[in-house]
Structures are given as structure tokens and as C-alpha cells.
Amino acid sequence: MPFSYTTDEVLETIRMVELENLDIRTITMGISLRDCADPDLKAAGKKIYEKIVRTAGNLVDVGEELERNFGIPIINKRVAVTPIALIAEAAGEDDYCYLAQVLEKAACEIGINFIGGYAALVHKGFTPGDQILINSIPTALAETEHVCAAVNVGTTKAGINMEAVYTMGKVIKETAERTADRNGLGCAKLVVFCNAPEDNPFMAGAFHGVGEPDSVINVGVSGPGVILHVVKNNPDADLGTLASLIKQTAFKITRMGELFGRAASKKLGVPFGVVDLSLAPTPAVGDSVADILEAMGLERCGAPGTTAALAVLNDAVKKGGAMASSYVGGLSGAFIPVSEDEGMSRAAAEGALTIEKLEAMTCICSVGLDMIVIPGDTSAETIAAIIADEAAIGMINKKTTGVRIIPAPGKTTGDYVEFGGLLGRAPVMAVNRFSPAAFVRRGGRIPAPLQALTN
Amino acid sequence: MPEVITRDRIAELPDRSQLKVSVDTIITRAARELIKKKSIELQLIEESRSQREEKQKSDQEAERGIVTVVGHDRVGIIARVAGILAESNVNILDISQTVLQGFFAMIMIVDLSCSRNNFSELRQKLEDAGEEMGLKITLQHEDVFRYMHRV
Structure with missing residues (x-):
């Protein structure tokens, strides 16, 4: 038998795992709850609990087995379910918090890190069930630990539901106040989307879309540390060469996602959905997207040139990743959260990175304004307007954008807020002080743009 | 449908x-x-024949691993690693070794199909031996390398 791998290849893999934090960020099982609707909310809850526990009962065991076998850690094991508003609506109740408790209980039972899908899709308008769910979000997030909520307020095809945008401004404020003792932590589990993907494995925005099968395995890869190493080792490469090197590395990282997805799918007897090509940072030193941008030659992330550098990085990751996986989906782009990325957090604290610059960066990469802490006295109208800006970027550019913003109660610009664990820490960032209130209060629906007329 | 036991x-x-x-x-x-x-106390109900056959089939699949040893060169590294593998009835299919300025890197492809230890146990044994000798020893499935470096 010829020796099938070169020493360099083997050592490269070992180095990625041992030194550069190569890991699988998440294995997320999507579970359809469409067969769980019931006129009696308690009965629906029972069906939901049983279905989640039955379908994902050994998800954590299988995940740990794969970690041991392949020697690469999986940071999170999660479950995403059908948007609860769709399921709960059949019941004539006026509060769905009970179902959030059911999801929490199921998550604790099977030992997963998060459960997503306390969600509503209202990009064109609300049904009564959507309205009830959205109103219950602050309570649901305050009373549970593992449940994540998402609301889709716009799409390229439908436009932006500005009533929903304003409502979400108020919901975010209330969620922060309900979790004031934890610096508004509830808001870290709430995303407002435009063009929300149906197969996103990443929290807080994961839900199981209506076009998905009964259950499915989606994988989110990580690996900023691995890309950082490549960029640092090539300080003199021109940007075309650098893009090519990043592309090759992204290919290798994504192959691990593909391997884990296929193995998990086989072991669990659940179809394999997609690999999400996102570069997801963690607060660990060296596992930062901001560090990559700085290694590309910026003094600090946020300096002029940051958007261009991010465009190079994001595009190269996608090109390499797309070749590596048979099915790519979810968010698939570099994440630029502030608190979860040590480098971003530092850049924000030093004044290099502002919300406006982050907004520009979201035009060319995935996700949106993510894990940004703003002063607690920011008005609901201003938060709504920030959401509207992001949604507009998503709508016009036919991409996903989201807002996960935390108005930390009692905190002002320059204070530091600590969330702990993977959520990290961040300085409170300044918000433009001029008011958008009259614009936001107009309400109505922003019409779908010309980009929607593709038929 | 498998039975689910909850809290x-x-x-x-x-x-x-x-x-x-x-x-x-x-x-x-x-x-x-x-x-x-x-x-x-959990009591395992005797598995049916078909289950046992299925299990054997899935056990047989996981079969090749790659052992890497990295560190300062010294006497007896290969002997020690090969000893552990032999104890577990693991066959060495191929070895490649380089020494660069006293820095030792050895890579072995091993056949795990008849191993007496399961993957995690063997991995732990090798890691422990590595620590004793001041080396970094890892065991990983061949799939990891095949997926990463071959299309």
C-alpha cells in the first residue's frame, strides 16, 4: 500500500486542531413540529416535548462520539424547530410562554446547548398567532435559559413590515428590562431578520423552515484561527494571492464540516441538510475575525479599508467552502459579532469600530449587527430604525441581515458589559443621538424593491 | 422505533x-x-441476531487510523508506540518518519478493524504514553485526512 498522505498534510491537520482552534461550531438538528399542532395548548406541548426528545434524544451522545473518533471538538449541539407561531396558532390561547417552557424542558432533558425556533415570520403581516408569540417573547426569554427567538420582518420579495420593525424595537427594550439583572442577556437570544434562511444552524436565529424535511442535520463550521495563521504567515502576499490561500484553507475547514455532517446524519438516521460556511469567532484569543482583518494589514478593525478587507475574506471563504461541500446553506459568510469576538470588542473599546462601520460591513458579509451593546436608555424607535436600516440592506442586496442588539439597562457609552462564556464581553457603543421616531411611527409596509421583480 | 427513557x-x-x-x-x-x-443498574436485554449483525457491520467500517508522533527525538519512540498498538492487536500498515534537527515527526497508518480497544481507549493510551515520553501523540480517523486533503 503506498503511503497516502504527505508528512506536511498530516502535520497541517494536527496543527489546525491542536494550535489553531479548528472546531466544528455546531451540529444543529432541525425538527419539524408541524404534526404537533393541537387546539389544546397543553396537548400541543406534550406532542412537542415527545417529538423533540424522541428525535434528538441521542444527539449529544452522537456528537460526543464523533468528537472522540475524529479528535475535533464540536462546540455546540443544538436543536431548531418549526417557528412556534405556526404550531401554537391552532390553540385558542392568548399566551404561548407555556411552549417556551416546554422547549426549555426538552432542551435540558437531552442536554443540548440551545434550542431555536421560538419564532414568527411576519415579513408581510401578522396573523393573530404571530402577534401573540411576539408579545410573549420578553417573558419567554426571561423565564428560560436555552430558548432562542427569531422574528423575520422583511424579505426581498415582500418588502419590510414596518409595523413589525417598530414592535420589535419595543420587544427588544422590554426583553432587556426583563433581564436587567443579567445586563439584558435576554436580547442575546433574540434576532430580528430580513431574508431569514430556513436551514441556519447558528443561534440565536436558527429555526426549522417550512420547506424542510421532518428532521435534518445542519453543520456550522468555524476556524478563524486557522485562517488567521495563513494570513499571518503570508505578510507580503498581494491580495489576489492571499485570497487564493484563504480559499484553499476554507476548503479544508469546510471538508471537516462535511465529514461531521455526513457521519452525524448516518449515525442518527436523519438526512444531511447543509454545511454553513460561516467563519464563526469565539471570545478565545486567536479565534477572532477582527484579528484576521488586522493581520491583513489594518492597524485596527474598523479603520478605513475594513470593508474591503472583509469582502476579500468573505468571498474567499465562500469560494473555498462551496467547493468543499455538496450542500451549502444557512448564513454562509464571516460573522462579525462584537462581544463574541475579542478583536472586535477591543476595536470597539478603542473607538476604531463604530456601529456605522459595522453597518457598512454587513453589506458585504453575512448576519448583520450582531451582539452589539448599546446604552440602556436608547429609545424603542431608535432600535427599530437600526433594525429598519439593516433590513433595508438585506432587502435591496438580496441577502440575509439580522440585528441582535442589547440595550443594556443602566449602562452608558464606554461601560463594559460581561455576558460570560461564548457570548463574551463588550463595551457599550455609542448610538447616533438624532431621533428617527417620526419615520418609524409612520408604520405600514416598505414595498418590495425592483430586485424582487425577477420573473 | 427505539424506546426513549427520560428523566x-x-x-x-x-x-x-x-x-x-x-x-x-x-x-x-x-x-x-x-x-x-x-x-x-442498567441491564442490557440480549440483542437479537439481526441487531448483532448490524452492529458488527457498523463496527467494521471505522477502520483506518493515523497515529502522529511529534517531539524531540530519543531512543525507543517507535518501539513504545508499536508496543501499545501490538497490545491492542492493531496492525501497522505504513510508517513514515522524518527527523529535522532533532525534531522528530512520525506518521503511522494503522488498521483498527481487529483492535481489542475501542477508538477512544486506544487514543487515551497513546496520549498517556506521549505525555510520559514528553511527546505529542495523536490518533485520528483516516477520514479526517482523506476529507481534508483528497477530493
Whole structure:
């Protein structure tokens, strides 16, 4: 038998795992709850609990087995379910918090890190069930630990539901106040989307879309540390060469996602959905997207040139990743959260990175304004307007954008807020002080743009 | 459909009782913690022939691993690693070794199909031996390398 791998290849893999934090960020099982609707909310809850526990009962065991076998850690094991508003609506109740408790209980039972899908899709308008769910979000997030909520307020095809945008401004404020003792932590589990993907494995925005099968395995890869190493080792490469090197590395990282997805799918007897090509940072030193941008030659992330550098990085990751996986989906782009990325957090604290610059960066990469802490006295109208800006970027550019913003109660610009664990820490960032209130209060629906007329 | 054992089910059982489970029973995390706490004994129901055959089939698949040893060169590294592998009835298919200025890197492709230890146990044994000798020894499935470096 010829020796099938070169020493360099083997050592490269070992180095990625041992030194550069190569890991699988998440294995997320999507579970359809469409067969769980019931006129009696308690009965629906029972069906939901049983279905989640039955379908994902050994998800954590299988995940740990794969970690041991392949020697690469999986940071999170999660479950995403059908948007609860769709399921709960059949019941004539006026509060769905009970179902959030059911999801929490199921998550604790099977030992997963998060459960997503306390969600509503209202990009064109609300049904009564959507309205009830959205109103219950602050309570649901305050009373549970593992449940994540998402609301889709716009799409390229439908436009932006500005009533929903304003409502979400108020919901975010209330969620922060309900979790004031934890610096508004509830808001870290709430995303407002435009063009929300149906197969996103990443929290807080994961839900199981209506076009998905009964259950499915989606994988989110990580690996900023691995890309950082490549960029640092090539300080003199021109940007075309650098893009090519990043592309090759992204290919290798994504192959691990593909391997884990296929193995998990086989072991669990659940179809394999997609690999999400996102570069997801963690607060660990060296596992930062901001560090990559700085290694590309910026003094600090946020300096002029940051958007261009991010465009190079994001595009190269996608090109390499797309070749590596048979099915790519979810968010698939570099994440630029502030608190979860040590480098971003530092850049924000030093004044290099502002919300406006982050907004520009979201035009060319995935996700949106993510894990940004703003002063607690920011008005609901201003938060709504920030959401509207992001949604507009998503709508016009036919991409996903989201807002996960935390108005930390009692905190002002320059204070530091600590969330702990993977959520990290961040300085409170300044918000433009001029008011958008009259614009936001107009309400109505922003019409779908010309980009929607593709038929 | 496999049976699912949840925490609630375990809560109903008295301490130190016995619970019959089959190979494919799903025991949730929370249930397992409580089983430990209440010292409940799990009894495996004899598996049916078809289940056993299926299990053997899946066991046979996982078959090749790659052992890497990295560190300062010294006498007896290969002997020690090969000894551990031989003890576990693991066949060495190929070895490649380089020494660069006293820095030692060895890569072995091994056949795990007849291994007496399961993958995690073998991995642990090798890692422990590595620590003793001041080396970094890893064992990984060949799939990791095949996926990463071959299309």
C-alpha cells in the first residue's frame, strides 16, 4: 500500500486542531413540529416535548462520539424547530410562554446547548398567532435559559413590515428590562431578520423552515484561527494571492464540516441538510475575525479599508467552502459579532469600530449587527430604525441581515458589559443621538424593491 | 422505533433498582445523570441476531487510523508506540518518519478493524504514553485526512 498522505498534510491537520482552534461550531438538528399542532395548548406541548426528545434524544451522545473518533471538538449541539407561531396558532390561547417552557424542558432533558425556533415570520403581516408569540417573547426569554427567538420582518420579495420593525424595537427594550439583572442577556437570544434562511444552524436565529424535511442535520463550521495563521504567515502576499490561500484553507475547514455532517446524519438516521460556511469567532484569543482583518494589514478593525478587507475574506471563504461541500446553506459568510469576538470588542473599546462601520460591513458579509451593546436608555424607535436600516440592506442586496442588539439597562457609552462564556464581553457603543421616531411611527409596509421583480 | 427513557421515567423508579434496556434504547442526558445519582443498574436485554449483525457491520467500517508522533527525538519512540498498538492487536500498515534537527515527526497508518480497544481507549493510551515520553501523540480517523486533503 503506498503511503497516502504527505508528512506536511498530516502535520497541517494536527496543527489546525491542536494550535489553531479548528472546531466544528455546531451540529444543529432541525425538527419539524408541524404534526404537533393541537387546539389544546397543553396537548400541543406534550406532542412537542415527545417529538423533540424522541428525535434528538441521542444527539449529544452522537456528537460526543464523533468528537472522540475524529479528535475535533464540536462546540455546540443544538436543536431548531418549526417557528412556534405556526404550531401554537391552532390553540385558542392568548399566551404561548407555556411552549417556551416546554422547549426549555426538552432542551435540558437531552442536554443540548440551545434550542431555536421560538419564532414568527411576519415579513408581510401578522396573523393573530404571530402577534401573540411576539408579545410573549420578553417573558419567554426571561423565564428560560436555552430558548432562542427569531422574528423575520422583511424579505426581498415582500418588502419590510414596518409595523413589525417598530414592535420589535419595543420587544427588544422590554426583553432587556426583563433581564436587567443579567445586563439584558435576554436580547442575546433574540434576532430580528430580513431574508431569514430556513436551514441556519447558528443561534440565536436558527429555526426549522417550512420547506424542510421532518428532521435534518445542519453543520456550522468555524476556524478563524486557522485562517488567521495563513494570513499571518503570508505578510507580503498581494491580495489576489492571499485570497487564493484563504480559499484553499476554507476548503479544508469546510471538508471537516462535511465529514461531521455526513457521519452525524448516518449515525442518527436523519438526512444531511447543509454545511454553513460561516467563519464563526469565539471570545478565545486567536479565534477572532477582527484579528484576521488586522493581520491583513489594518492597524485596527474598523479603520478605513475594513470593508474591503472583509469582502476579500468573505468571498474567499465562500469560494473555498462551496467547493468543499455538496450542500451549502444557512448564513454562509464571516460573522462579525462584537462581544463574541475579542478583536472586535477591543476595536470597539478603542473607538476604531463604530456601529456605522459595522453597518457598512454587513453589506458585504453575512448576519448583520450582531451582539452589539448599546446604552440602556436608547429609545424603542431608535432600535427599530437600526433594525429598519439593516433590513433595508438585506432587502435591496438580496441577502440575509439580522440585528441582535442589547440595550443594556443602566449602562452608558464606554461601560463594559460581561455576558460570560461564548457570548463574551463588550463595551457599550455609542448610538447616533438624532431621533428617527417620526419615520418609524409612520408604520405600514416598505414595498418590495425592483430586485424582487425577477420573473 | 427505539424506546426513549427520560428523566421523568427514572424519577419514578426506586433507588438502586434495575432497568432493562436494549442496545438501541435512547437514554437522554438528564435521565443518565439521574440514573447515576440513584445508582440504578442498567441491564442490557440480549440483542437479537439481526441487531448483532448490524452492529458488527457498523463496527467494521471505522477502520483506518493515523497515529502522529511529534517531539524531540530519543531512543525507543517507535518501539513504545508499536508496543501499545501490538497490545491492542492493531496492525501497522505504513510508517513514515522524518527527523529535522532533532525534531522528530512520525506518521503511522494503522488498521483498527481487529483492535481489542475501542477508538477512544486506544487514543487515551497513546496520549498517556506521549505525555510520559514528553511527546505529542495523536490518533485520528483516516477520514479526517482523506476529507481534508483528497477530493
